[in-house]
Amino acid sequence: xxxxxxxxxxxxxxxxxxxxxxxxxxxxxxxxxxxxxxxxxxxxxxxxxxxxxxxxxxxxxxxxxxxxxxxxxxxxxxxxxxxxxxxxxxxxxxxxxxxxxxxxxxxxxxxxxxxxxxxxxxxxxxxxxxxxxxxxxxxxxxxxxxxxxxxxxxxxxxxxxxxxxxxxxxxxxxxxxxxxxxxxxxxxxxxxxxxxxxxxxxxxxxxxxxxxxxxxxxxxxxxxxxxxxxxxxxxxxxxxxxxxxxxxxxxxxxxxxxxxxxxxxxxxxxxxxxxxxxxxxxxxxxxxxxxxxxxxxxxxxxxxxxxxxxxxxxxxxxxxxxxxxxxxxxxxxxxxxxxxxxxxxxxxxxxxxxxxxxxxxxxxxxxxxxxxxxxxxx
Amino acid sequence: xxxxxxxxxxxxxxxxxxxxxxxxxxxxxxxxxxxxxxxxxxxxxxxxxxxxxxxxxxxxxxxxxxxxxxxxxxxxxxxxxxxxxxxxxxxxxxxxxxxxxxxxxxxxxxxxxxxxxxxxxxxxxxxxxxxxxxxxxxxxxxxxxxxxxxxxxxxxxxxxxxxxxxxxxxxxxxxxxxxxxxxxxxxxxxxxxxxxxxxxxxxxxxxxxxxxxxxxxxxxxxxxxxxxxxxxxxxxxxxxxxxxxxxxxxxxxxxxxxxxxxxxxxxx
Numbered sequence: 161x162x163x164x165x166x167x168x169x170x171x172x173x174x175x176x177x178x179x180x181x182x183x184x185x186x187x188x189x190x191x192x193x194x195x196x197x198x199x200x201x202x203x204x205x206x207x208x209x210x211x212x213x214x215x216x217x218x219x220x221x222x223x224x225x226x227x228x229x230x231x232x233x234x235x236x237x238x239x240x241x242x243x244x245x246x247x248x249x250x251x252x253x254x255x256x257x258x259x260x261x262x263x264x265x266x267x268x269x270x271x272x273x274x275x276x277x278x279x280x281x282x283x284x285x286x287x288x289x290x291x292x293x294x295x296x297x298x299x300x301x302x303x304x305x306x307x308x309x310x311x312x313x314x315x316x317x318x319x320x321x322x323x324x325x326x327x328x329x330x331x332x333x334x335x336x337x338x339x340x341x342x343x344x345x346x347x348x349x350x351x352x353x354x355x356x357x358x359x360x361x362x363x364x365x366x367x368x369x370x371x372x373x374x375x376x377x378x379x380x381x382x383x384x385x386x387x388x389x390x391x392x393x394x395x396x397x398x399x400x401x402x403x404x405x406x407x408x409x410x411x412x413x414x415x416x417x418x419x420x421x422x423x424x425x426x427x428x429x430x431x432x433x434x435x436x437x438x439x440x441x442x443x444x445x446x447x448x449x450x451x452x453x454x455x456x457x458x459x460x461x462x463x464x465x466x467x468x469x470x471x472x473x474x475x476x477x478x479x480x481x482x483x484x485x486x487x488x489x490x491x492x493x494x495x496x497x498x499x500x501x502x503x504x505x506x507x508x509x510x511x512x513x514x515x516x517x518x519x520x521x522x523x524x525x526x527x528x529x530x531x532x533x534x535x536x537x538x
Numbered sequence: 539x540x541x542x543x544x545x546x547x548x549x550x551x552x553x554x555x556x557x558x559x560x561x562x563x564x565x566x567x568x569x570x571x572x573x574x575x576x577x578x579x580x581x582x583x584x585x586x587x588x589x590x591x592x593x594x595x596x597x598x599x600x601x602x603x604x605x606x607x608x609x610x611x612x613x614x615x616x617x618x619x620x621x622x623x624x625x626x627x628x629x630x631x632x633x634x635x636x637x638x639x640x641x642x643x644x645x646x647x648x649x650x651x652x653x654x655x656x657x658x659x660x661x662x663x664x665x666x667x668x669x670x671x672x673x674x675x676x677x678x679x680x681x682x683x684x685x686x687x688x689x690x691x692x693x694x695x696x697x698x699x700x701x702x703x704x705x706x707x708x709x710x711x712x713x714x715x716x717x718x719x720x721x722x723x724x725x726x727x728x729x730x731x732x733x734x735x736x737x738x739x740x741x742x743x744x745x746x747x748x749x750x751x752x753x754x755x756x757x758x759x760x761x762x763x764x765x766x767x768x769x770x771x772x773x774x775x776x777x778x779x780x781x782x783x784x785x786x787x788x789x790x791x792x793x794x795x796x797x798x799x800x801x802x803x804x805x806x
Contacts, residue, residue, distance in 0.1 A: 255542045259584060265624040269542045302772035415803050442776030445769045447587040456585045472767050474609045484805035499782030
C-alpha cells in the first residue's frame with residue numbers, strides 16, 4: 161500500500177509545487193502566515209506566504225514574533241488560532257425556516273458547498289486536537305453534520321515540531337513533537353549546510369497521490385537522521401509540563417480545593433482560553449429573523465463555559481462564581497472529558513497560557529492542585 | 539445529519555394554570571419516532587428559539603403533548619400558540635423512566651410543580667397495566683392550589699394512594715399543606731420492594747430522594763429527572779454538563795445513586 165511509501169524529500173521549489181498542486185485541485189489551502197504581529201492561519205495562494213524566517217517568543221500572557229536567521233517556515237509554536245476556526249467555525253447557520261401566508265412552516269437544513277480544505281503545517285499537537293474534536297463532534301450517537309462534512313473533505317499536511325515554545329507541554333499530555341497517524345503527509349523541516357528542505361512521510365493514499373504530482377526525491381540518510389534528531393531534540397526542550405499523575409483522578413478529587421479560590425482571584429472569566437483552545441467545542445445558538453418576521457434562521461456560535469449565561473436555568477446561572485467556572489473548564493478539559501469522550505481534552509499546545517490576559521498557567525494550576533491534594537492526604 | 543425541527547400542528551391547547559399550558563400536537567408531514575415517558579424534545583417557537591421540554595404525553599398513549607410553563611421568551615411564545623399553529627419539534631432525546639424496573643414492585647411517583655408533566659405519561663403507563671405492579675402511589679406537591687396541574691385527571695386515577703399537598707393554601711383549599719415528602723408517611727409501599735420516580739425543582743428532588751432512601755428504598759431504585767441548560771440536545775454544545783454527565787445524553791432520567799454525588803457539589 162502506498163500509505164507506507166518510503167520517505168521523500170521536497171526542496172523549497174517542491175513546497176511551492178505542493179501548494180500550487182493543491183490550489184489547482186480547487187482546494188482552499190490554509191496555512192500559517194504572518195499578519196498583525198502574529199502567525200495566523202489563513203488562506204494561502206502560494207508557499208511564499210508561509211512565515212519563512214519567523215519564530216515566536218512565548219510566555220504566560222505574552223506572544224511576540226521574532227526573526228529567525230535560518231529562514232525556516234514551520235519553526236513557530238501554536239498561534240492564536242487553531243484549525244477549529246475552519247472545521248468548527250465561530251459562526252455557522254444550522255437551518256432556516258419560512259412561515260407561509262397560510263401559516264404552514266417549512267424548515268430547511270443548511271447544506272452549503274463547503275470549501276474542500278487542505279491544511280498545510282498542522283502541528284502534531286493540533287493534529288491530536290483535530291482527532292479529539294472528531295470524537296466529540298462525530299464520534300457519538302449524533303453527528304455534527306457541518307463538522308463532519310468539512311472534516312471528511314479536508315487534507316491534512318502536518319509539520320512536525322522542531323521548535324517548541326516556552327508555553328508548550330505536549331509531551332506531558334502523551335503527545336509529542338512527532339506527528340501521530342491521521343495526516344495525509346507529514347513534513348519535517350530541515351535547514352542545514354545541505355540546504356533548506358522537507359522530509360516527507362506519506363500517511364494516506366491521497367497523500368501519496370499528491371506527492372506524486374510534485375517534484376521530489378527519495379530521502380537520503382542525512383536528511384532523515386537530521387529530521388529525526390531535531391524532532392527528538394524538541395521533545396527535550398518543552399517549556400512546561402503537567403505533573404505526571406492520573407489527572408482524571410486528581411481533578412475528580414479536587415472539586416473542593418482551596419486553589420480554585422486563588423485562581424478565581426486572578427481569572428477575568430474572559431473566555432480567551434476557550435476561544436484559543438483547539439479542542440474547546442462548546443457552542444450556543446441564536447435565532448435571527450428578518451424584518452418580515454416570516455423568515456427565521458438558527459445560528460450556532462462558539463460559546464464559553466466562562467460566560468454566566470452558559471449554565472443559565474430559569475432563576476439564574478448554575479455556575480455563578482468565577483471559582484466554579486474556572487473549575488468547570490479545567491476539570492472538563494483534564495478529567496470529565498475522559499468520561500464523556502474517552503480521551504483527555506488537552507494536547508499541551510500552550511495557547512491558553514500565552515493568550516490569557518493575566519497569564520494564568522494551566523500547568524501551574526494543576527501542579528498547585530496536586531500539591532494541595534498531597535497536603536490533605538499527609 | 540443536522541437535527542432540523544419537524545413541523546407539528548397544535549391540535550389542542552389547554553391552560554393548566556395561570557402560566558402553564560398543555561399543547562397537543564400532530565405531525566404535519568412525517569412523524570417523529572415514538573417518545574418514551576421521561577424523554578424530551580427540542581421545541582421551536584418561530585423567531586424566538588428552541589427549548590428542551592419533556593413530553594407530558596407520548597404517541598403510544600394519547601398522542602404527543604408538551605406542558606410548558608411561561609418563564610422566558612421561547613416558552614412565552616409556545617404558551618401563546620393557538621390551535622392550528624405550526625411548531626417545530628425535534629427528538630426524541632435523552633433517557634426515559636425505566637418503568638420495567640418497577641414490575642412486580644411497589645411504585646412511588648413524586649412530582650413537584652411542573653415536574654408533574656414529565657411524570658404524567660409514566661403514571662398513565664403504570665395505570666394501564668395495574669396488574670404488573672404491586673401498589674401505585676402518586677404524590678404531588680405545588681406552591682399553591684392554583685399551581686396544580688390536571689387536578690381532575692389526578693382525582694380520577696385508580697391508585698393505591700394519591701396525595702396532593704401545597705406550600706401555601708388558598709381560601710377554598712381543604713387538602714394538605716406542607717412539603718411533598720410528608721405524604722410519604724401515608725403512601726402504601728414496602729421500601730425495600732419499591733421503585734421510585736421523582737421530578738421537580740432540584741431542592742425537592744434532593745429532599746425526596748434522601749427521604750425515600752431513609753425509608754429504606756434502595757438508592758439505585760430511585761430515578762430522578764435532571765434539568766440543565768441545553769442548546770443542541772445532541773451532545774455537542776457542552777451546556778448541559780453536570781460533571782461527567784452530559785444530561786442530554788446520559789439524562790435527563792438518571793439513577794439517584796449516580797446523581798447524588800454530583801448534585802452535592804455546589805455550582806457543579
